[in-house]
Amino acid sequence: MAVRFSRLGRCWRGRLAGPRWLRGLAAPLHARQPLIPGVARGVAPGVARHYAGVTGLPGAQAVMEENLADSVLMVEPKGFCSNEETMQDNSFMGTLSEPMTKEQLQEVVHAEWQGLGDLLREAGVEVLTATAKGLPDEVFPNNWFSTHGDGQLVIYPMKVPSRAAEIRPDIVERVRKEFDLAEPIYNLSEWAKSGVALEGTGSLVLDRYNRTAYVALSKRADKNLAEVWAKEMGYELVTFKAKDRQGKAIYHTNVMLSVNVNFAVICPEAIPDPQELRAVYAALKKSMKVIVPVTMEQLENFACNCLQLRGQQGTVLAISEAGWKSLDDSQRAVLQNCVDRVVAAPVPMLEKLGGGSVRCMVAELFKRRAQLPEKSSQRNLNLCESEHGRLELVIVHEPGLEVDAVMPWTLDTMKVDECFNRVHLKQQHRGLTSLLKTRGAQVVHVRDLLTEVSHQGEEVRKELFESVWGKEFVAGQNLENLHVDQLVGGLSRECMQFDQPPLMNLFFMRDPIFSVPGGWAVLARPYFPIRFRESQLMHAVFRLHPSLKGVKLYDGLMDDPEVTIEGGDVLVADRETVLVGVSQRTNERGADRLAEFLFARTPVKRVVKVFIPKQRAFMHLDTLFTFVDRGTVLTMPYFWSKPEVYAEVARRANLLNEKMGSEQRQNVEEWVKEPPRIEVMLKGNPTPKKYKHAMTGLQAEGIIDKALFVCGAEGTFPSPEAHVSAALTEQWNDAANVFCLSPGTVVAYKWCTRTIAHLEDNGIDVLELDGVELMKGRGGARCMTFPMRRALSLEGV
């Protein structure tokens, strides 16, 4: 095959040595008819595709990408004019109404181009620009290349020579380097020679996250080639015919359809075949988009030629001023609700002569998503043998629509104390994940795991739904209409009318499943039925996910109706020692059954039952006792040594309540009667060792050697009661529930200032999390994380 860009040197030449699709597809397709008659197929030297998957977990085959780019490339409009060649099938191109010199036109379009770039930058989008060669349509670079989060850069075949000439190796090289994209480049441009065109994201409107490509077939969007592309890139294809007012094929899909993260703008009138229209709508609905239908007239004003991007302060809708103005108030309101900001840029001359608008002017630039380093991908994914080893892999769930089921009348059921602002809640959760990432941990989202499970095919997808909702229920559903997000968000017909409940507390990932030494993940049997589903969901994820299938999974506790146990009560002190809180949520039988399993199947030799009061504020052991370093814990002052201080504070609170004429009462007796004690169970020894005072016992057993306290060291307040009262307040907002990222480094809520000061005074590095909204759920950083892999500590293993 001819080498087109020889002047560019070895690298480029090598990558363009043959249509790359042949490498991936030649083998399986050999037996079939050539896809495109007249084009010979050959086998080029194979380069294995590396699919990172969205989670980056090894073996996750679904190629996942983010939908939103935070960077775009714009090419200047030097040489811009109405292109005779493209005018043939672009019915949106016009001519100048008044004569203008070349220079005048240049000035006008340059200002429009510059204006769009400035507005996008102002909205926090990174805009890269490139100079032009001087071709008429160069300002529309999205047609000749696309970039993808899995590291792909694709070059497309253009229908007419003046546009094929736009392909710029220097741009490709620059983008590839800056965005860490993979080689070889997937180069389809040679197809143009056979008269086959597929013009980038003009022809392919991509729902990257859901891996669906929408294509209006035209001379610029060849069906066969689109199929080849989809197969190679791992997309599902939705093809249809789109017509303009005159009944002529619309040249590019992105003129009549825009598909974004949460919404789509579509001109239904442009799809005359009702069946095809239905299929497009079904695909959009399946991926939960808000659909904004527009009229043909609005389409002609380029209302569909828009794109959602990610700016620094939130998502941005980039659209032309004409497109935006053509919409009516209600359409605009819906769109404004879907994004954080609208950028409506005036580009009338570019629209008029170019027949394209804002979306065509920006080519999205996606950085390659991080992948697990080769070595760690071969190691056991689940290996968590301490509470403090450097965090390597952690599973979290970013709260989503399930939060909307929390309202004043469901608070108790949902086990939270306040109603949430979902947007703030999500933002704060992102704050947590970015802290984890900056400290080098790989963060995996349950939502992505679910997507990867379901991408394995219909059978697996069905099994996933059946495992959580039951076979019978799923049998009565049209699986096509279900989305994995509903497994967490709940299945509702109407607001607050759920056929399947929302898993409101899933973002407290600690509880439904937990890791124990020896590479085991153990499924919990949560105390409240509302949380039991979470364990079922994680059970399904671990059984069905291609990477997690291999993880040793113990589900024996789930079937014992006498057991309750949650991950918040299970602390792995070291490879041989596990602490289990016997609490409101975990009963003694739960602790005993876990011990049985640990002794029988794992390296654990010692299980310590820690008995704590059964109170909401102390629902799990980790609400009042967490490791901040090897052998160092953060806990409540006087809790273990002088419970009578708590009794006294309770008595005083009761008195105050009484004086105020309120009926609120604390149980004073509880504090005096049951000082926290521990029982140490040793492998092979049926009689546990009992310690009347938990803390003394833990020290005697060599499990902890230092304790730090919520709000400060004991003895630093005017009285123990003053300390306990302040500590109870910070602890209510999860001051004691810190999450250790590595020995001596923890994540804590910023709000808990006195505790943070004390930790820092004692040499602990505290990463502060802004989490006022997260706190309403009654859980802290440890509750929200399910660590799967931590570096092993140097000693003891």
Ligand SMILES: NC(=[NH2+])NCCC[C@H](N)C(=O)O
């Ligand atoms: N490990 C923890 N402490 N988890 C806190 C869970 C909070 C949650 N709202 C519940 O009541 O279940």
